[in-house]
Amino acid sequence: MPINKALTFETERLVCRPFEMTDAADMLRNWASDPDIQTEYGEPVYADMTQVRELLSMYIYPDGEKSHYRWAIIEKVSGENIGQIAFCKVWEDCSAAEIEYCIGKRFWGRGYAGEALSALIDYAFTNTPFEKLEAYHRAENAKSGRVLEKSCMHKTDTVQRFVSEGITPEGEVCYCIEKNNYLK
Template identity: 30%
Template sequence: MTVETILKEVPLLETERFRLRDLQDRDVEDFFANFSDEETMRYFGMAALTEQAQAVKMMKGMEEGRQENSAIRWAIARREDDRLIGTIGFHNWSVKSFRAEVGYEINRAYWGQGVATEVLRAVLKCGYEEMGLNRIEAIVIPENLASFRVLEKVGFKKEGLLQEYMHYNDRYHDAVILALLKREFLV
């Protein structure tokens, strides 16, 4: 698959427990439930949504990013009923530099069950093998220990502290940059 073809549609990826598919209109309620949850958004880098219309706008923005070759986002859906429990994807995609940043959020009811690790491996494999990425980065708030564990479990390495890198909820937040190179990725 080439850069030109992968972004014409979101490729379907499957793991043992989940289908990673395109976001659909029927996902709006579950998408909003995740992005309006204060605890889920605590480390995401943005304020929690307050209206379902914001979720619709955000989902449209994700689709526009795909069309512009700058981002791609998958719905994380349970295999048994295809219900969205989170999203994962690449943004800040530099096609010319063969790199992108990965991000994800999972519904709080599924925390601690290995969901992020399972779906992250599938997305990384697609990024390296199908999208031609060489470097995948992650930006994490220092207090988000669970996300550090997930990223380090699949091979990401911390590279440095980005001081006052993000601004949300009326204050600046430091962030840590981690990265994983294609040659270091083990399926």
């Protein structure tokens, strides 16, 4: 299920493109160094440019066994990297992918996360063989919950991550959308 990770997709206000090393300063300033953002989606906090460049190297040159597809979220008006959106997990055997996203605090409340999510869902279902997209948030992460509630995704009992790990979600709110429902 190869996906051309070099493809860029856009919305009215955003460009979602592959990461570049030139994103480092914006990432550090806007989101990667913020514990409130990084902790909410289970990522470490990056304290300096060296750490962010190492992260970028993993994003730009992932090892062959990882199925990570990440896009920098660029605000068109400023040209800044304001966050990221990704298929953080891919299950080729069932044509499913899990979505994660983050947006820097200075850019909260503008609908950017939802806009990027909608664009990624459309991109995935019109350009990839994925049949199902999933996401989840911790119940206490109300901001992420609002993004998913407003999206075309619907609540579900569990997601493939938990099924694969043999875990019942506890404190996570799961969402999904199937390609056949999206394209109707």
